[in-house]
Amino acid sequence: LTQPTIKLNDGRAIPQLGFGVWQVPKDGAAAAVGSAIAAGYRSIDTAAIYGNEVGVGEAIKASSVPRDQLFVTTKLWNDRHDHDVALKAFDSSLGRLGLGYVDLYLIHWPVPSVGAYVQAWKALIKLRQDGRAKSIGVSNFNPDHLQRIIDETGVVPAVNQVELHPRFQQRGLRQFHAEKGIATESWSPLGQGQFLEDAAIGAIARKYGKTPAQVIIRWHLDNGLIAIPKSVTPSRIAENLAVFDFHLDADDLAKIATLDDAKGRIGPKPEAF
Numbered sequence: 001l002t003q004p005t006i007k008l009n010d011g012r013a014i015p016q017l018g019f020g021v022w023q024v025p026k027d028g029a030a031a032a033v034g035s036a037i038a039a040g041y042r043s044i045d046t047a048a049i050y051g052n053e054v055g056v057g058e059a060i061k062a063s064s065v066p067r068d069q070l071f072v073t074t075k076l077w078n079d080r081h082d083h084d085v086a087l088k089a090f091d092s093s094l095g096r097l098g099l100g101y102v103d104l105y106l107i108h109w110p111v112p113s114v115g116a117y118v119q120a121w122k123a124l125i126k127l128r129q130d131g132r133a134k135s136i137g138v139s140n141f142n143p144d145h146l147q148r149i150i151d152e153t154g155v156v157p158a159v160n161q162v163e164l165h166p167r168f169q170q171r172g173l174r175q176f177h178a179e180k181g182i183a184t185e186s187w188s189p190l191g192q193g194q195f196l197e198d199a200a201i202g203a204i205a206r207k208y209g210k211t212p213a214q215v216i217i218r219w220h221l222d223n224g225l226i227a228i229p230k231s232v233t234p235s236r237i238a239e240n241l242a243v244f245d246f247h248l249d250a251d252d253l254a255k256i257a258t259l260d261d262a263k264g265r266i267g268p269k270p271e272a273f
């Protein structure tokens with residue numbers, strides 16, 4: 001199974017499709033991640049705040065896939081932006097995962113009301129220098145937050161993981177990322193399942209003999225995005241990975257482009273969270 005990857009600005013590569021585990025309960029995480037790895041996923045997206053790093057680590061340990069063929073992401077929570085506190089939070093995540101390094105460490109939200117994300121970013125730079133986080137990036141950063149960490153440290157994040165799906169396509173932010181060399185990673189890539197019944201998506205799915213979820217995941221891949229859909233249902237976990245045997249044509253991409261909606265955001269606004 002050869003899966004597409006995206007080249008990061010630090011020379012490393014991330015699988016374009018990964019497995020997200022937000023809201024996967026701590027007791028179910030090992031089973032869900034185990035079935036994802038068995039199905040063929042090689043990238044797992046967790047976070048300290050998800051409370052399931054232990055289960056993610058158990059599944060990684062139990063799998064026969066070598067560590068260097070897996071791409072593990074976790075995230076620094078919002079109350080840990082102080083530089084030294086961030087370093088300790090990273091140690092705790094690594095301990096819960098039972099790993100010697102993570103592939104990608106992200107600042108989960110910028111929390112501009114606290115205004116310490118530059119301190120947090122400096123801690124992540126140190127972790128990358130020490131080789132304990134192979135790549136570093138951010139999540140939910142707006143252009144002004146990105147510009148500030150770049151100006152103050154000279155280090156451009158490898159990734160910005162943001163809410164992105166056909167109802168909220170983030171075109172302006174993606175353009176900014178392209179100018180800076182930042183890879184865009186889509187969270188809630190399926191819009192949390194809220195528009196899988198959309199008529200236009202359904203028509204496209206019938207045309208390719210695919211499911212609506214597969215069409216939406218393919219839309220992310222065909223747009224050069226990294227996507228991390230979540231499911232705890234083994235059949236859906238496998239379904240969401242069965243997207244490497246087709247492409248959407250220009251007409252279908254144009255149809256999905258029209259689904260973008262300024263009011264389509266599901267999660268919080270980064271500037272206010």
Ligand code: NAD
Binds near residue numbers: 021192236237
């Ligand atoms: P998602 O868009 O991946 O949707 C998941 C939901 O869609 C499932 O719970 C299920 O109800 C449904 N679903 C999944 N596959 C399906 C299928 N094949 N057929 C029918 N229904 C299906 O939503 P998400 O979990 O919010 O986002 C994915 C991942 O993104 C998370 O698990 C997490 O890793 C990450 N995330 C990050 C942030 C952040 O702030 N950085 C925020 C939210 C999510």
